[in-house]
Amino acid sequence: MIDFAFFLEIIPVLLAGLPLTLLLTTASMVIGFFLALLLALAQQGNRRIVIWPIRAFVAVFRGTPLLVQIFLIYYGLGQFRPSLQAIGIWWLFREPYWCAIVALSLNEAAYGSEILRGAIKAVPRGLTEAATASGMSKLLTLRLIVLPLALRNAIPNYTNEIILMVKGTSLASIITLMEITGIAQGLISQTYRAVEVFVAAGAIYLALNFAIISALNALETRLTPYRVRA
Amino acid sequence: MTNIMHILGFQQGGWGAALLAASSVTLALSVLGFILGAALGATAAAGRLSSRRVPAWLAHVYGTVFRGVPDLLTIYLLYYGGSIALTQIGTLFGSDGFVGLPTFATGVLAIGIISGAYQGEVYRGAYQAVDRGQFEACKALGLSRYQSLRLVIVPQLMRHALPGLGNVWQLVLKDSALISVIGLVELMRQAQIGAGSTREPFIFYVAAAALYFVIAVVTASVFRFSEARAWRGMVHA
Numbered sequence: 001m002i003d004f005a006f007f008l009e010i011i012p013v014l015l016a017g018l019p020l021t022l023l024l025t026t027a028s029m030v031i032g033f034f035l036a037l038l039l040a041l042a043q044q045g046n047r048r049i050v051i052w053p054i055r056a057f058v059a060v061f062r063g064t065p066l067l068v069q070i071f072l073i074y075y076g077l078g079q080f081r082p083s084l085q086a087i088g089i090w091w092l093f094r095e096p097y098w099c100a101i102v103a104l105s106l107n108e109a110a111y112g113s114e115i116l117r118g119a120i121k122a123v124p125r126g127l128t129e130a131a132t133a134s135g136m137s138k139l140l141t142l143r144l145i146v147l148p149l150a151l152r153n154a155i156p157n158y159t160n161e162i163i164l165m166v167k168g169t170s171l172a173s174i175i176t177l178m179e180i181t182g183i184a185q186g187l188i189s190q191t192y193r194a195v196e197v198f199v200a201a202g203a204i205y206l207a208l209n210f211a212i213i214s215a216l217n218a219l220e221t222r223l224t225p226y227r228v229r230a
Numbered sequence: 231m232t233n234i235m236h237i238l239g240f241q242q243g244g245w246g247a248a249l250l251a252a253s254s255v256t257l258a259l260s261v262l263g264f265i266l267g268a269a270l271g272a273t274a275a276a277g278r279l280s281s282r283r284v285p286a287w288l289a290h291v292y293g294t295v296f297r298g299v300p301d302l303l304t305i306y307l308l309y310y311g312g313s314i315a316l317t318q319i320g321t322l323f324g325s326d327g328f329v330g331l332p333t334f335a336t337g338v339l340a341i342g343i344i345s346g347a348y349q350g351e352v353y354r355g356a357y358q359a360v361d362r363g364q365f366e367a368c369k370a371l372g373l374s375r376y377q378s379l380r381l382v383i384v385p386q387l388m389r390h391a392l393p394g395l396g397n398v399w400q401l402v403l404k405d406s407a408l409i410s411v412i413g414l415v416e417l418m419r420q421a422q423i424g425a426g427s428t429r430e431p432f433i434f435y436v437a438a439a440a441l442y443f444v445i446a447v448v449t450a451s452v453f454r455f456s457e458a459r460a461w462r463g464m465v466h467a
Contacts, residue, residue: 059443060439060443062400063400063442063443063446063447064404064439064442064443064446065403065404065405065406065407065408065418065442066404067407067408067410067418068407068418068421068435068438068439068442069439071418071421071422071431071435072431072432072435072436072439075425075431075432075435076431076432076434076435076436077432078431079429079430079431079432080432163298166300167298167299167300167301168300169300170300170301170302170303171302171408173302174302174411181300181302181303181306184303184306185306188306188310189310192310192314193314194306194307194310194311194314195307195311198299198303198304198306198307198311201299201303202295202298202299202303205298205299205300205303206294206295206298206299209298
């Protein structure tokens, strides 16, 4: 009943989309992470004029569907072509590829900044006080004490976030990027075998997620050698 | 500015009424999907907590697959898979065209299956957070298994489940936009239609984003209210 020959035929076709899925995930994770870090650090002070716009940005990007964000950036901003051309950033909004990365990165920045904000807050106060007492500057304290601890604590939450990002890249297929889900949809409409294509594409995603989770768990274990893990 | 008011207005030729109607489709889709997901999630949690291997394994696979695979792929599976099956049945009765599944029902089913996988994890965690003593007290009072669940365990479990359920609800609301890909005219699809016909995509997607945001904020307060109610009379750390 199970047609192995068919699986052998479609798996390489689907795997051709893996590089694009990985590229979209990596690019938006890296850009999103640095933006998130900036946003989280900017909220450490108590200047309202800095905090409020960031809170609004985070609320909007977390409170609206990613698909709407992608369409707004790809189709919506396309309407302002002359102005975008005038300031020289039209190349960014012309390509679906860059639009997907912009949307995913901003989305990631919003979610990631909340994770990092919590992680920074969770660093015990005594540690920063001790650093100040031993004459460290604010920047040095941040670099040597706060960030290493906060980033390590953020790993489990960030793992979930990366999985969500992998899943999010599938939406790029709606603006014509042929990553795994885009190819899968094409295969379904060509072969009319939705279940087999779903199983094959799903298996690729699950394997990818498993690899990411294992890698980050290993990283966390390595960074917390003193903690005996169950 | 007058242009924007004209496009999104409620007069003849304005899109305001259509967008509001589509928002109610989004809301109905999300609520029904969430309820179906609650049933599936509760079943999955019962499976995960079961001491028997087969239900525990099945529930584990369900949760892993539908939380790990992109939601768009699940939607394609249900819509195309279902339509292909329906078309084949149709040919048996002499029809010779593509028979599409009803999009609203497919959307509810898709959201139900996806959110059920997430809700299962929430209920499982909440069940385990209920104090062991409560189970023993039920036994001591001679309550049946069903009685103890209904009267003692579930009301307490909901306290721990509500924050997680609130997160799943937000996920469901945003996922409902994906149902637009199978042609259901909910908020996202209506915005696409409006954008296409007026050539004003920016206005329509901003309007759609604003409506999603309002729905998200308003419904979040429902969860906050329920949480406060569930914890009433309890001392909270």
